[in-house]
Amino acid sequence: MSGTNKTFDVIVIGSGMSGGWAAKEFAEHGLKTLVLERGRDVRHLKDYPTTNMFPWEFEHRGQVPFETQQANPIASRCYIFKEDAMHFVVKDNVHPYTQEKPFDWIRGYQVGGKSLLWARQTQRWSDFDFEGPARDGYAVDWPIRYSDIAPWYSYVEKFAGIAGNHDGLPNLPDGEFLPAREMSCIEKYFQESVAKHYHDRHVIAARCAHLTTPLQIHLDQGRAQCQNRTLCQRGCPFGGYFSSNASTLPWAMKTGNLTIRPHSVVQSVIYDDSKGKVTGVRVMDDQTSEVLEFSARVIFVNAGAFNTNLMLLNSTSRRFPDGLANDHGILGKYVAFHNYRARISATYEGLADSTSEGRSPTYAYLPRFRNLYKQETDFLRGYAVTFAGGRSRNVNTGGVGTDLKNQLAGRTLMPWHVSSQMMGETIPKKASTLSLHPTKKDKWGVPELVVDIAYDDNDEKMIIDFFEQMTDMYTKAGFTGIKTVDSKQAPGLDIHEMGGCRMGHDPKTSMLNKWNQLHGCKNVFVTDGAAMSSTATQNPSLTYMALTARAADYAIRQMKQGFL
Amino acid sequence: MDRRKLIKQFCFAGAGIILLPACVQNNTKPSIVLKNLLVTGEQERMLAELSATIIPATDTPGCKEIAAHLFVLKMVDDCYSKADQQKFIQGFDHFEKACATFSGHRFINCTLQRRILFLKNIETGARQDLPERFFYGVVKKLSIQAYTTSEFYLTNVVHYKLIPGTYRGCVPATNLI
Numbered sequence: 001m002s003g004t005n006k007t008f009d010v011i012v013i014g015s016g017m018s019g020g021w022a023a024k025e026f027a028e029h030g031l032k033t034l035v036l037e038r039g040r041d042v043r044h045l046k047d048y049p050t051t052n053m054f055p056w057e058f059e060h061r062g063q064v065p066f067e068t069q070q071a072n073p074i075a076s077r078c079y080i081f082k083e084d085a086m087h088f089v090v091k092d093n094v095h096p097y098t099q100e101k102p103f104d105w106i107r108g109y110q111v112g113g114k115s116l117l118w119a120r121q122t123q124r125w126s127d128f129d130f131e132g133p134a135r136d137g138y139a140v141d142w143p144i145r146y147s148d149i150a151p152w153y154s155y156v157e158k159f160a161g162i163a164g165n166h167d168g169l170p171n172l173p174d175g176e177f178l179p180a181r182e183m184s185c186i187e188k189y190f191q192e193s194v195a196k197h198y199h200d201r202h203v204i205a206a207r208c209a210h211l212t213t214p215l216q217i218h219l220d221q222g223r224a225q226c227q228n229r230t231l232c233q234r235g236c237p238f239g240g241y242f243s244s245n246a247s248t249l250p251w252a253m254k255t256g257n258l259t260i261r262p263h264s265v266v267q268s269v270i271y272d273d274s275k276g277k278v279t280g281v282r283v284m285d286d287q288t289s290e291v292l293e294f295s296a297r298v299i300f301v302n303a304g305a306f307n308t309n310l311m312l313l314n315s316t317s318r319r320f321p322d323g324l325a326n327d328h329g330i331l332g333k334y335v336a337f338h339n340y341r342a343r344i345s346a347t348y349e350g351l352a353d354s355t356s357e358g359r360s361p362t363y364a365y366l367p368r369f370r371n372l373y374k375q376e377t378d379f380l381r382g383y384a385v386t387f388a389g390g391r392s393r394n395v396n397t398g399g400v401g402t403d404l405k406n407q408l409a410g411r412t413l414m415p416w417h418v419s420s421q422m423m424g425e426t427i428p429k430k431a432s433t434l435s436l437h438p439t440k441k442d443k444w445g446v447p448e449l450v451v452d453i454a455y456d457d458n459d460e461k462m463i464i465d466f467f468e469q470m471t472d473m474y475t476k477a478g479f480t481g482i483k484t485v486d487s488k489q490a491p492g493l494d495i496h497e498m499g500g501c502r503m504g505h506d507p508k509t510s511m512l513n514k515w516n517q518l519h520g521c522k523n524v525f526v527t528d529g530a531a532m533s534s535t536a537t538q539n540p541s542l543t544y545m546a547l548t549a550r551a552a553d554y555a556i557r558q559m560k561q562g563f564l
Numbered sequence: 565m566d567r568r569k570l571i572k573q574f575c576f577a578g579a580g581i582i583l584l585p586a587c588v589q590n591n592t593k594p595s596i597v598l599k600n601l602l603v604t605g606e607q608e609r610m611l612a613e614l615s616a617t618i619i620p621a622t623d624t625p626g627c628k629e630i631a632a633h634l635f636v637l638k639m640v641d642d643c644y645s646k647a648d649q650q651k652f653i654q655g656f657d658h659f660e661k662a663c664a665t666f667s668g669h670r671f672i673n674c675t676l677q678r679r680i681l682f683l684k685n686i687e688t689g690a691r692q693d694l695p696e697r698f699f700y701g702v703v704k705k706l707s708i709q710a711y712t713t714s715e716f717y718l719t720n721v722v723h724y725k726l727i728p729g730t731y732r733g734c735v736p737a738t739n740l741i
């Protein structure tokens with residue numbers, strides 16, 4: 001950290017996907033900005049220790065040692081927690097939490113947060129999503145519609161670099177796309193098969209945050225074309241995918257207006273009863289345990305959905321004894337996630353004379369088709385679906401000696417293996433809550449987070465429908481050996497936890513207004529997953545980025561006009 | 565593969581072997597530090613033979629040349645549960661006894677032919693639950709993993725690229741080498 005200045009124009013809590021955007025917007029507009037990150041520093045290129053390692057250079061060829069797995073049952077259930085990237089995933093004992101019901105809370109405490117680790121899927125929401133709660137009578141009406149956020153989707157897409165096709169689908173609006181990554185023959189085949197049998201289902205190339213053809217704005221960030229390494233979780237030496245580390249943070253740093261302070265665990269924001277606003281934040285330095293205060297005119301809370309809730313619940317004052325701007329007890333309630341339990345796989349004997357070559361950082365995508373125009377099933381909402389396929393070498397491991405050795409060369413190919421995953425919308429409910437533990441505190445003096453979230457009947461029905469519909473689509477495509485799997489995994493492994501500090505028109509039933517500004521405390525904004533009034537089916541990061549840039553723009557205008 | 569490259573591979577592999585203290589150690593200690601497994605130097609040499617029988621050197625390196633047996637030990641030591649480590653060590657003894665019953669010799673003293681016959685016998689035997697089968701299954705699985713993730717295999721057999729550059733969604737399947 002440069003100098004000992006403790007007063008800034010803006011404080012951003014969190015340096016991940018949305019915090020990075022807040023930092024960029026404010027620093028670019030000349031505002032002195034402090035980013036507080038609870039974890040260690042991770043610099044682009046410099047702090048990706050495994051990025052250039054060959055498979056044989058890993059002591060355990062990627063596997064996590066038994067003792068580490070035993071010590072970290074939660075982290076070990078996350079697909080990222082492998083030998084090459086486990087240093088970016090928070091170990092179970094670092095920051096314990098209480099699970100009223102099983103919830104796997106996956107975290108990345110470092111500069112860049114989980115933006116280093118994300119699956120890089122960037123689908124826009126449409127009005128079918130924003131109008132969902134109002135139409136179907138759950139949660140609370142979104143205070144924005146697609147037209148409010150569309151220009152901001154464009155704004156962040158241009159800078160982040162999003163690959164995709166212009167598919168012209170009303171339920172998955174097109175954006176500012178770099179050329180899409182090429183679909184494989186099996187994906188094209190499935191696309192055609194689905195189009196032939198269903199007028200309302202469209203398989204497309206998933207939109208993803210990869211620089212398929214970088215533009216000047218990306219080169220200016222020091223990033224280069226995606227090389228299809230598919231080792232993204234290690235940190236990319238090319239900056240081929242979007243992360244705070246490769247993109248927004250260094251960009252903001254270049255302005256000279258940004259200070260990043262790692263090892264800074266924010267305990268609470270400081271509410272001044274006489275001024276009727278927040279004047280700063282209280283931080284415990286993770287290395288020295290020293291408690292420090294930093295002040296600013298505006299606070300952006302981007303700590304990651306659950307930690308944002310935790311910090312706000314812990315921000316008590318005479319005016320707000322139950323957490324900042326929480327007069328109605330809405331804070332920490334109506335939390336939701338994505339239902340990722342269901343998968344289907346099969347074999348395809350056709351297209352025997354073709355295969356794909358190289359590794360693909362993304363796959364095909366089937367946007368939600370259930371209950372789109374009207375309610376048509378016995379469950380609310382629906383699910384999006386991934387589709388991926390490939391042919392592996394036919395490696396027969398039977399026998400021993402030279403025969404086995406020859407077999408291992410695998411000179412022939414197996415038939416196509418195809419698989420799909422369900423990405424289901426879940427309904428935010430009052431009973432799905434985050435709260436403070438009455439007695440247990442963590443080592444930073446903050447009460448332990450209590451998580452009380454579970455699947456419901458709607459989720460179970462949706463899984464059954466996914467299996468039925470996908471089996472139907474797979475069968476019509478001539479796929480055989482169809483297998484369905486319900487992993488029964490606890491919520492959380494989707495790493496799409498959302499809500500608790502939801503947006504809404506009415507201050508009596510929501511925490512944030514249409515600018516992501518706390519109804520009850522105007523100089524605090526929440527623009528990470530906590531702000532989400534409903535979850536839709538799309539991977540949420542792109543929407544967090546757009547909401548953040550939009551809210552920052554509003555805050556900057558308000559600051560210039562002297563309102564903040 | 566061209567001859568020069570092949571010779572180079574062998575030289576690297578050879579150099580590796582010489583550096584390993586296997587040839588100078590005493591009889592009781594393995595050449596690598598293990599945290600959990602109690603394995604003798606003799607057992608380590610036997611593992612090297614077993615793994616080399618599973619994937620032998622031909623005109624290209626096999627398991628011995630890539631020190632696959634050390635990977636086997638490392639993995640069982642670090643990545644297996646205590647219970648499975650015990651089964652592995654017990655299975656080791658059973659394996660030697662079964663080999664003596666089958667061929668009258670310890671595995672290391674068997675001819676290559678007898679070794680292969682014995683391994684095939686275990687592999688295709690009706691009893692899947694025998695301790696020697698567990699041991700052999702682990703050694704075989706990890707030997708194959710060591711071999712198919714070795715620099716030799718990924719460079720010369722399947723041409724792994726750390727930085728592929730391109731991805732092509734649809735190419736003729738005949739392109740496979």
